[in-house]
Structure formats: structure tokens, C-alpha cells
Amino acid sequence: MLYKKKVVTLKTILIALVVGIIFTGLTLLYSQTFTTAELIDALFISGFLLFALGWLFFITNENLFSLMNYGVQSFWLNIAGKRKNQSYIDYITEKPKISSHVFKSLWIASVPFLLIGLILLFI
Numbered sequence: 001m002l003y004k005k006k007v008v009t010l011k012t013i014l015i016a017l018v019v020g021i022i023f024t025g026l027t028l029l030y031s032q033t034f035t036t037a038e039l040i041d042a043l044f045i046s047g048f049l050l051f052a053l054g055w056l057f058f059i060t061n062e063n064l065f066s067l068m069n070y071g072v073q074s075f076w077l078n079i080a081g082k083r084k085n086q087s088y089i090d091y092i093t094e095k096p097k098i099s100s101h102v103f104k105s106l107w108i109a110s111v112p113f114l115l116i117g118l119i120l121l122f123i
Contacts, residue, residue, distance in 0.1 A: 008101045008108065016109030020046045024113070040120050047113030054106030061098045066091065 027042035028034060059065070070091050074084045086094070 008104045012101055012105035013109050016050060016105050017112070020050050020109055020113050023049055036120060040117050043113045043117035043120070047110045047117060050106050050110035050113065054103040054110070057098050057103040057106070061100070061103070063092055063095070066095065 023046035024042045027045050028038060031038045031041070067088070070084075070088050077084050
């Protein structure tokens with residue numbers, strides 16, 4: 001079976017947009033008022049959450065938290081009297097990577113929420 005290259009598609013962006021719309025709706029329901037100020041706040045919160053989630057996937061993909069995860073796992077295994085059977089280098093190389101289209105689609109989907117929020121803010 002040939003390797004299928006994963007790219008940012010309209011489908012992944014639409015899924016992220018739907019998640020952002022759900023975030024916006026939940027934020028509006030939580031505020032219990034539907035004025036323009038609350039709509040702007042809900043749009044900024046949704047855009048920020050989508051961007052932050054994409055950023056979290058990106059830095060996880062770059063192994064920023066791997067050393068901390070490996071250290072905590074090793075510590076608790078040593079407390080339990082067991083040893084970790086792989087080195088840190090093996091742990092990083094065997095760890096599955098998150099496909100880049102996931103965080104790119106989240107970043108692209110956050111842009112409309114932030115732009116609409118900025119436009120409504122200055123109107």
C-alpha cells in the first residue's frame with residue numbers, strides 16, 4: 001500500500017470550523033446574554049482555543065514535553081520497583097508523530113473567528 005500524503009483539506013478545516021462554532025455557542029450560552037460584546041468575546045475565545053489547541057499539537061510534535069513525560073514515567077516506575085526498558089532516545093524515536101495537517105487546519109480555522117471578532121470590535 002502506498003503512503004498517502006496527508007495535506008490540509010477543506011474537510012479538516014470544516015471540522016475545525018464546526019468545533020469553533022460549537023465553542024462560540026457554548027460561550028454564548030455560558031454568558032447568558034447575547035449582546036455584541038458577548039459575541040465578540042465568544043469569537044475571540046473560540047479563535048484563541050483553536051489556535052492554542054493547534055499550538056499544543058505542534059509543540060508536542062516537536063518533543064517539547066517528551067523529556068518531562070519520560071522523567072515522570074521513569075520516576076513512578078522506579079518507585080514501583082520496575083525499570084523502564086528503553087532509553088530516552090528510543091522513547092523519542094518510537095513516539096508517534098501527529099500529522100502536520102491537524103495543527104495547520106486548526107490554525108487556519110482560528111483565523112475567521114479572530115478576524116470577525118476584530119471587525120466587530122472596531123465597528
